[in-house]
Amino acid sequence: MEPNIDAPTPPLLSKVNSPADIRKLSEDQLPQLCQEIREFLIANLSVNPGHFASSMGAVDLIVALHYVYNTPDDRLVWDVGHQAYAHKILTGRKDVFHKQRTLNGISGFPNPLESPSDTFIAGHAGNSISAALGMAIADKSTPGQEDRKTVAVIGDASISGGLAFEGLNNVSNNPNDLLIVLNDNDMSIDNNVGALHRYLSDLTTSAGYNRWRNKMAGYFRKKGILTENRKRALIRFGNSVKSLVSKKQNIFEGLNIRYFGPFDGHDVVKLVKIFKEIKDMTGPRLIHVCTVKGKGYQPAEENPTVWHAPGKFDAKTGERLTSKSVSQPLPWQEVFGRTLVELAKEDESVVGITAAMPTGTSMSHLLHEMPHRAFDVGISEGHAVTFAGGLAAAGKKPFVAIYSSFLQRAYDNIIHDVAIQGLPVTICIDRAGIVGEDGVTHHGLFDLAYLNCIPGMKIASPADEETLRNLMHTALSLKSPLAIRYPRGKAINPDWHSPMKDIIPGNGRLARGKKNAKIAILTIGPVLHDAIAASEELQKEGIAVDVYDMIWMKPLDGKILHDVASKYKHVITVEDGSLIGGFGSVVKDALTTVTRDINVISLGVYDKWVNQGSVEQLKHLCGYDREGIINAVRNCFTKIKSE
Numbered sequence: 001m002e003p004n005i006d007a008p009t010p011p012l013l014s015k016v017n018s019p020a021d022i023r024k025l026s027e028d029q030l031p032q033l034c035q036e037i038r039e040f041l042i043a044n045l046s047v048n049p050g051h052f053a054s055s056m057g058a059v060d061l062i063v064a065l066h067y068v069y070n071t072p073d074d075r076l077v078w079d080v081g082h083q084a085y086a087h088k089i090l091t092g093r094k095d096v097f098h099k100q101r102t103l104n105g106i107s108g109f110p111n112p113l114e115s116p117s118d119t120f121i122a123g124h125a126g127n128s129i130s131a132a133l134g135m136a137i138a139d140k141s142t143p144g145q146e147d148r149k150t151v152a153v154i155g156d157a158s159i160s161g162g163l164a165f166e167g168l169n170n171v172s173n174n175p176n177d178l179l180i181v182l183n184d185n186d187m188s189i190d191n192n193v194g195a196l197h198r199y200l201s202d203l204t205t206s207a208g209y210n211r212w213r214n215k216m217a218g219y220f221r222k223k224g225i226l227t228e229n230r231k232r233a234l235i236r237f238g239n240s241v242k243s244l245v246s247k248k249q250n251i252f253e254g255l256n257i258r259y260f261g262p263f264d265g266h267d268v269v270k271l272v273k274i275f276k277e278i279k280d281m282t283g284p285r286l287i288h289v290c291t292v293k294g295k296g297y298q299p300a301e302e303n304p305t306v307w308h309a310p311g312k313f314d315a316k317t318g319e320r321l322t323s324k325s326v327s328q329p330l331p332w333q334e335v336f337g338r339t340l341v342e343l344a345k346e347d348e349s350v351v352g353i354t355a356a357m358p359t360g361t362s363m364s365h366l367l368h369e370m371p372h373r374a375f376d377v378g379i380s381e382g383h384a385v386t387f388a389g390g391l392a393a394a395g396k397k398p399f400v401a402i403y404s405s406f407l408q409r410a411y412d413n414i415i416h417d418v419a420i421q422g423l424p425v426t427i428c429i430d431r432a433g434i435v436g437e438d439g440v441t442h443h444g445l446f447d448l449a450y451l452n453c454i455p456g457m458k459i460a461s462p463a464d465e466e467t468l469r470n471l472m473h474t475a476l477s478l479k480s481p482l483a484i485r486y487p488r489g490k491a492i493n494p495d496w497h498s499p500m501k502d503i504i505p506g507n508g509r510l511a512r513g514k515k516n517a518k519i520a521i522l523t524i525g526p527v528l529h530d531a532i533a534a535s536e537e538l539q540k541e542g543i544a545v546d547v548y549d550m551i552w553m554k555p556l557d558g559k560i561l562h563d564v565a566s567k568y569k570h571v572i573t574v575e576d577g578s579l580i581g582g583f584g585s586v587v588k589d590a591l592t593t594v595t596r597d598i599n600v601i602s603l604g605v606y607d608k609w610v611n612q613g614s615v616e617q618l619k620h621l622c623g624y625d626r627e628g629i630i631n632a633v634r635n636c637f638t639k640i641k642s643e
Contacts, residue, residue: 034059057295461485463492
């Protein structure tokens with residue numbers, strides 16, 4: 001991807017190659033810098049897609065933070081990277097930003113391996129407060145680092161997650177000077193612009209007021225009047241008064257965290273003033289700023305959900321450049337979402353649950369059709385699974401749709417709250433396998449391995465829409481947990497709406513048989529189609545290969561394994577996931593219990609982190625695309641000829 005040659009040449013931004021360059025500007029130049037950053041984002045993201053709306057909304061906040069704080073020595077800890085594109089642009093990556101989310105380009109998320117300005121990995125929501133607290137406390141006990149500043153930036157959706165609450169609880173219980181910035185892009189500030197509110201906001205953030213406040217606190221502490229418990233009570237009382245005046249309640253008032261705001265997150269000059277005033281305060285503080293997703297680009301402001309990650313678009317008109325072909329297969333999640341509505345109409349006990357991804361998982365269909373039977377629990381994957389366990393214990397048949405990468409956060413809940421009790425919860429694992437441009441934090445490579453070792457868990461992966469629908473229908477009659485995994489992107493067949501029927505757990509199928517085949521390929525999931533394409537290409541070379549669609553990883557098809565062990569000397573397994581503990585290792589263990597005289601080659605992702613790129617590029621690099629399968633078969637065929 002090359003830079004957009006039509007992009008304007010920004011007079012201020014072109015001179016900014018590091019945070020130090022920002023601090024050379026005058027405050028009255030900052031609004032122009034923010035405008036130039038937005039123009040830069042629009043020009044680049046229109047041709048090289050990324051997370052648009054959140055990053056547009058956080059521009060002023062990011063500029064203000066880098067202007068006031070001595071970054072990268074002072075640390076900014078981001079919560080998820082959706083909002084941090086301006087941060088990347090301002091910290092030395094402007095000239096390579098057009099390669100973000102591409103193979104060998106920069107990541108779409110903050111990553112310390114990429115830049116010293118990225119202080120912590122930021123792909124899963126809710127971790128910024130905990131990580132920043134660790135840094136802030138570490139600095140207090142490190143000689144020469146005591147005055148180093150740490151700022152956690154977290155969004156209003158992320159702060160609802162359990163990990164964020166755990167972090168907040170410990171912020172108030174440990175000595176630290178952490179600043180938390182709550183970037184709230186969902187709440188109005190209309191009720192908080194009155195004169196009294198402005199006066200109190202200016203007063204409580206002013207350096208003079210806080211010097212007087214600290215002086216008085218020191219005096220009363222020496223007199224024995226102000227103890228730690230009384231200090232906490234006073235903070236709670238002060239926060240309560242501010243909540244009364246601002247007409248907003250906030251949870252921080254009971255956590256002994258000083259609360260300031262809410263402030264207009266798009267008034268960069270005002271934000272600079274506020275950050276300067278509170279920069280050297282001691283103790284944990286939280287600043288609440290209100291922003292608008294998509295700020296500065298009207299289509300995104302009007303429909304921020306669609307413009308979260310809109311794909312390519314016309315920068316001038318706002319028209320999204322999507323394929324309009326009616327013959328294209330539906331995305332996998334669309335097949336899931338529409339099928340779930342059918343099942344819910346068939347069985348009144350069916351309910352749906354997702355964790356802040358109703359549109360991404362297509363749970364939105366059930367939410368629209370039957371809102372009383374579908375639940376979006378927010379960024380709380382552990383709660384989603386335990387909530388599903390409670391529903392199942394009370395007689396419901398819950399389908400939980402969560403991205404594979406995010407399901408990792410609910411592992412204990414799966415074991416303790418579902419599997420031990422054998423509850424019939426169906427976990428629909430979206431974005432399983434390589435997901436492409438979102439990169440290392442979002443690939444769903446580990447679910448097969450981490451679920452396989454759980455007793456009583458059934459695991460399946462469909463190769464096509466018909467099998468996905470049949471697996472979902474089968475779940476209605478199961479009395480135990482079931483995991484169904486499927487990838488990101490388009491499914492296989494445009495004609496997806498097949499009649500549904502139950503399929504027997506542990507039954508696979510011979511998908512493509514060839515006469516006199518001496519090599520077998522065993523697949524799970526949509527990689528079946530890569531294997532079939534490879535077998536057809538190999539047939540032209542005179543190499544016959546049989547291809548099996550196992551469908552189930554747990555239980556495995558014992559009959560197929562027995563037939564494979566007796567018929568072939570060479571077996572290749574293919575999976576879109578981690579090889580260690582994955583499908584290939586399970587097949588190999590099972591085959592070696594039947595016969596030792598068999599060569600098993602497993603293709604997948606072997607013990608390494610996979611960065612960003614297209615799905616096709618990454619599968620090729622990992623060696624399990626069509627070409628990788630062909631090469632593996634050729635190697636086996638060479639051994640056969642030499643035997």
